[in-house]
Amino acid sequence: MAMHGVVKTVFLFALLALRLPCALASSEDQKAIAVAKQNACLGCHASNKKIVGPSFQSVAQKYKKDSNAQSFLKDKIAKGGAGSWGVVPMPANAKLNDADLSLLTSWILRGAPNEN
Numbered sequence: 001m002a003m004h005g006v007v008k009t010v011f012l013f014a015l016l017a018l019r020l021p022c023a024l025a026s027s028e029d030q031k032a033i034a035v036a037k038q039n040a041c042l043g044c045h046a047s048n049k050k051i052v053g054p055s056f057q058s059v060a061q062k063y064k065k066d067s068n069a070q071s072f073l074k075d076k077i078a079k080g081g082a083g084s085w086g087v088v089p090m091p092a093n094a095k096l097n098d099a100d101l102s103l104l105t106s107w108i109l110r111g112a113p114n115e116n
């Protein structure tokens with residue numbers, strides 16, 4: 001029966017190890033969602049449908065193969081502007097600092113999980 005206990009312990013550790021990255025990712029998601037709410041992003045964007053701006057899932061899709069996407073989108077979110085999705089411009093978000101811009105952009109490029 002001692003063997004059984006060891007197997008169980010190993011199994012539990014394996015489960016914990018697997019869950020850890022998920023827990024980290026979702027806390028990053030929660031932080032990003034809080035910043036998005038504070039800055040009214042979600043009034044114009046949703047993860048899975050177009051509102052005034054494109055859905056964040058379509059943004060993630062569009063820039064999937066673009067290695068410059070992170071810096072391009074950080075800059076775009078800060079300065080606003082039109083042209084990527086149509087003629088309607090996004091207003092500038094001048095208050096956001098670099099860390100928040102990175103947080104939001106990474107979350108959007110992951111397809112904005114957990115937004116609802």
Ligand code: HEC
Nearest residue numbers: 039040041044052053081082083084085086088089090093
């Ligand atoms: C008043 C409505 C509005 C608000 C508020 C808004 N957006 Fe946008 N957003 C838009 C529109 C419209 C576009 C499409 C711009 C274009 O076609 O280039 C857009 C585009 C984007 C894009 C894609 C840019 C590109 O060039 O592909 C990202 C990413 C984005 N918004 C993130 C955000 C974030 C993060 C916030 C909050 C800090 C935010 N938006 C707030 C309307 C808005």
